[in-house]
Amino acid sequence: xxxxxxxxxxxxxxxxxxxxxxxxxxxxxxxxxxxxxxxxxxxxxxxxxxxxxxxxxxxxxxxxxxxxxxxxxxxxxxxxxxxxxxxxxxxxxxxxxxxxxxxxxxxxxxxxxxxxxxxxxxxxxxxxxxxxxxxxxxxxxxxxxxxxxxxxxxxxxxxxxxxxxxxxxxxxxxxxxxxxxxxxxxxxxxxxxxxxxxxxxxxxxxxxxxxxxxxxxxxxxxxxxxxxxxxxxxxxxxxxxxxxxxxxxxxxxxxxxxxxxxxxxxxxxxxxxxxxxxxxxxxxxxx
Amino acid sequence: xxxxxxxxxxxxxxxxxxxxxxxxxxxxxxxxxxxxxxxxxxxxxxxxxxxxxxxxxxxxxxxxxxxxxxxxxxxxxxxxxxxxxxxxxxxxxxxxxxxxxxxxxxxxxxxxxxxxxxxxxxxxxxxxxxxxxxxxxxxxxxxxxxxxxxxxxxxxxxxxxxxxxxxxxxxxxxxxxxxxxxxxxxxxxxxxxxxxxxxxxxxxxxxxxxxxxxxxxxxxxxxxxxxxxxxxxxxxxxxxxxxxxxxxxxxxxxxxxxxxxxxxxxxxxxxxxxxxxxxxxxxxxxxxxxxxxxxxxxxxxxxxxxxxxxxxxxxxxxxxxxxxxxxxxxxxxxxxxxxxxxxxxxxxxxxxxxxxxxxxxxxxxxxxxxxxxxxxxxxxxxxxxxxxxxxxxxxxxxxxxxxxxxxxxxxxxxxxxxxxxxxxxxxxxxxxxxxxxxxxxxxxxxxxxxxxxxxxxxxxxxxxxxxxxxxxxxxxxxxxxxxxxxxxxxxxxxxxxxxxxxxxxxxxxxxxxxxxxxxxxxxxxxxxxxxxxxxxxxxxxxxxxxxxxxxxxxxxxxxxxxxxxxxxxxxxx
Numbered sequence: 001x002x003x004x005x006x007x008x009x010x011x012x013x014x015x016x017x018x019x020x021x022x023x024x025x026x027x028x029x030x031x032x033x034x035x036x037x038x039x040x041x042x043x044x045x046x047x048x049x050x051x052x053x054x055x056x057x058x059x060x061x062x063x064x065x066x067x068x069x070x071x072x073x074x075x076x077x078x079x080x081x082x083x084x085x086x087x088x089x090x091x092x093x094x095x096x097x098x099x100x101x102x103x104x105x106x107x108x109x110x111x112x113x114x115x116x117x118x119x120x121x122x123x124x125x126x127x128x129x130x131x132x133x134x135x136x137x138x139x140x141x142x143x144x145x146x147x148x149x150x151x152x153x154x155x156x157x158x159x160x161x162x163x164x165x166x167x168x169x170x171x172x173x174x175x176x177x178x179x180x181x182x183x184x185x186x187x188x189x190x191x192x193x194x195x196x197x198x199x200x201x202x203x204x205x206x207x208x209x210x211x212x213x214x215x216x217x218x219x220x221x222x223x224x225x226x227x228x229x230x231x232x233x234x235x236x237x238x239x240x241x242x243x244x245x246x247x248x249x250x251x252x253x254x255x256x257x258x259x260x261x262x263x264x265x266x267x268x269x270x271x272x273x274x275x276x277x278x279x280x281x282x283x284x285x286x287x
Numbered sequence: 288x289x290x291x292x293x294x295x296x297x298x299x300x301x302x303x304x305x306x307x308x309x310x311x312x313x314x315x316x317x318x319x320x321x322x323x324x325x326x327x328x329x330x331x332x333x334x335x336x337x338x339x340x341x342x343x344x345x346x347x348x349x350x351x352x353x354x355x356x357x358x359x360x361x362x363x364x365x366x367x368x369x370x371x372x373x374x375x376x377x378x379x380x381x382x383x384x385x386x387x388x389x390x391x392x393x394x395x396x397x398x399x400x401x402x403x404x405x406x407x408x409x410x411x412x413x414x415x416x417x418x419x420x421x422x423x424x425x426x427x428x429x430x431x432x433x434x435x436x437x438x439x440x441x442x443x444x445x446x447x448x449x450x451x452x453x454x455x456x457x458x459x460x461x462x463x464x465x466x467x468x469x470x471x472x473x474x475x476x477x478x479x480x481x482x483x484x485x486x487x488x489x490x491x492x493x494x495x496x497x498x499x500x501x502x503x504x505x506x507x508x509x510x511x512x513x514x515x516x517x518x519x520x521x522x523x524x525x526x527x528x529x530x531x532x533x534x535x536x537x538x539x540x541x542x543x544x545x546x547x548x549x550x551x552x553x554x555x556x557x558x559x560x561x562x563x564x565x566x567x568x569x570x571x572x573x574x575x576x577x578x579x580x581x582x583x584x585x586x587x588x589x590x591x592x593x594x595x596x597x598x599x600x601x602x603x604x605x606x607x608x609x610x611x612x613x614x615x616x617x618x619x620x621x622x623x624x625x626x627x628x629x630x631x632x633x634x635x636x637x638x639x640x641x642x643x644x645x646x647x648x649x650x651x652x653x654x655x656x657x658x659x660x661x662x663x664x665x666x667x668x669x670x671x672x673x674x675x676x677x678x679x680x681x682x683x684x685x686x687x688x689x690x691x692x693x694x695x696x697x698x699x700x701x702x703x704x705x706x707x708x709x710x711x712x713x714x715x716x717x718x719x720x721x722x723x724x725x726x727x728x729x730x731x732x733x734x735x736x737x738x739x740x741x742x743x744x745x746x747x748x749x750x751x752x753x754x755x756x757x758x759x760x761x762x763x764x765x766x767x768x769x770x771x772x773x774x775x776x777x778x779x780x781x782x783x784x785x786x787x788x789x790x791x792x793x794x795x796x797x798x799x800x801x802x803x804x805x806x807x808x809x810x811x812x813x814x815x816x817x818x819x820x821x822x823x824x825x826x827x828x829x830x831x832x833x834x835x836x837x838x839x840x841x842x843x844x845x846x847x848x849x850x851x852x853x854x855x856x857x858x859x860x
Contacts, residue, residue, distance in 0.1 A: 061714035075550025
């Protein structure tokens with residue numbers, strides 16, 4: 001497959017230079033590497049600039065409500081667990097409105113790959129602070145600087161049981177492509193947080209900011225089986241460097257659908273919808 | 288004719304409900320019709336629980352106010368319910384545990400003192416088995432056969448071992464014998480002298496019936512977050528899930544419930560969700576997504592009094608306007624409100640066909656009273672259930688051109704495709720969208736899509752909407768009008784000798800059956816609206832749809848169901 005096979009008649013509407021282009025390329029590249037035809041997977045999109053990718057990827061798509069892409073994706077996966085399901089959403093979507101769902105999906109280890117477009121600002125609503133904005137970040141909604149500290153999606157996901165936790169950079173597409181591909185292949189809940197410059201509204205966390213700081217965990221001998229080592233690097237002071245790559249992976253814990261009795265055989269949607277043959281037997285309980 | 292009410296009251300946490308269920312089942316197995324009704328506070332321990340079973344040789348539709356056999360497990364129960372006793376009532380109690388003073392006993396009420404605790408001790412059984420002594424004593428009083436109770440004990444306690452079963456048998460027998468020996472001479476009007484012809488019936492609540500309707504409809508996924516009074520649907524389906532291959536999931540909150548269900552429906556699974564009004568409040572956001580993506584979904588709202596946490600374990604009909612209008616803007620939806628367990632089963636399975644054929648949300652409105660009251664019925668059976676999944680694209684060849692999920696068809700319904708189907712890609716979109724599913728802000732496309740979605744609603748109205756039934760004589764002096772569970776008490780009241788009214792029962796509330804309602808109300812000599820909410824929500828809906836204002840209203844919002852006696856009293860006024 002060629003990544004361009006996933007293009008549609010619609011051209012991206014993102015600002016020139018937006019980090020969303022890099023993530024879009026990374027996603028298409030990961031899909032192509034796996035040889036998936038457009039009908040063989042589903043992408044669920046949140047609402048925001050990232051979610052507008054819905055119209056630019058040829059596949060079965062689901063453009064969710066703001067914050068609800070993860071539960072939509074869980075339902076899709078449980079109905080048809082043979083389909084790879086990817087979630088694309090922003091930090092406001094997945095970590096603001098949807099942070100509870102992210103935590104619970106981690107607990108469940110649902111076999112989904114969640115790509116967080118983490119630009120530390122609200123783009124589509126024209127530049128307010130985001131859950132991942134650094135403390136003190138000044139924006140239209142926080143002119144005195146945001147009082148809250150930035151949320152850490154990596155430690156959130158790891159602490160609640162996610163089994164594949166990675167961080168990529170929209171400015172390094174080959175590296176990001178690998179992380180998304182491995183996340184999709186991983187059987188369980190995968191979170192790929194992507195450092196994504198917003199060229200219009202975030203004047204601090206731009207390409208230059210990240211290029212000066214990012215380094216690859218795999219080049220530093222990080223042990224991704226060690227969750228406590230992963231916590232430590234995930235909490236590293238940004239001024240000393242920003243690690244990207246695979247933080248943590250656990251292959252021992254089965255995915256949610258692998259433990260659900262009703263899904264032991266074929267996917268739910270492949271079973272015929274009919275009155276169960278043992279219906280009368282069941283009624284005995286009520287007699 | 289036999290028609291009596293047996294009631295048991297005691298502290299919460301003492302198996303009152305289980306004991307009531309056992310008495311009901313025993314009577315049903317003896318061939319009687321039963322209807323039971325439970326009252327309990329929103330507590331696990333502490334507080335007061337009662338359950339009552341009405342037993343009759345003919346079909347019963349509701350509870351009644353007067354109690355004929357009352358088992359008082361503590362003094363509080365006796366004090367709270369003594370006003371329900373009459374000159375033909377019996378009270379079974381343990382005088383070793385509390386005293387009932389002569390001045391506390393109404394004329395004619397007979398006290399049947401049974402040493403429940405002593406008998407339990409003598410047998411060497413646990414304290415909780417006192418209820419089974421009382422069950423045995425009750426059967427002794429009405430001279431029923433003990434065999435069905437013995438069988439039931441075996442079924443209920445069999446997994447706890449032979450010893451437990453034997454002990455329970457012993458205490459029930461001892462209670463029975465004690466009453467036969469000491470109170471055998473009492474005149475009991477409803478003594479079960481003649482054996483009833485046995486008809487196999489099911490003992491189900493409205494919640495059970497909806498759950499069984501879903502199973503019969505081949506429902507593949509049920510998702511819920513526990514909330515009284517809808518929780519027993521989750522419990523019943525979870526218990527049955529491995530036997531019928533249904534995926535039953537308790538999600539983290541109601542927002543996740545409806546969104547996961549929307550995903551599952553999109554992927555092709557037959558799906559239902561259930562909650563009460565407060566949980567539905569959280570689902571309202573997701574309802575619009577279901578509607579705009581045209582994902583089939585059955586939504587149960589088992590109503591309880593609100594707003595906010597309200598009165599969790601009591602009943603009411605205050606969510607009609609809420610489910611009719613919930614969510615921003617307007618869009619087609621179907622609202623069903625079964626009146627009894629029979630309708631709960633029937634509308635329960637039909638709701639799935641409506642949802643899938645017309646690709647929209649279908650509501651089933653229950654209420655605590657219907658959700659948790661058992662009725663014996665012959666209506667729950669696989670026979671007659673049909674399954675219609677509507678238009679679905681199994682295959683799509685490139686030669687057929689571009690598949691369009693939201694194609695502007697004449698009937699408004701475009702065939703669904705499920706992810707995984709080659710060449711039939713589409714996007715389910717929370718933004719307004721074109722025929723493929725791509726976002727659009729084009730004014731004409733918007734008009735076309737809104738119109739198409741509403742054509743489905745017109746199709747449903749034309750093809751499926753049945754006329755509401757008018758129970759009783761068409762030319763009666765008075766026409767009562769109600770919806771949902773009001774049906775039971777009204778039909779029961781109609782059996783009274785003095786009754787000279789008929790009843791217009793609405794169980795399809797949206798789309799509204801305007802023509803028939805207009806016709807019936809137009810012909811009615813007098814009308815009385817009977818409704819379980821403060822605002823007369825159905826009254827308003829009738830006025831909105833027919834222009835007819837029913838001024839005569841019997842409105843109740845105390846958390847308690849309608850009683851046949853109260854309805855008759857209101858009519859006499």
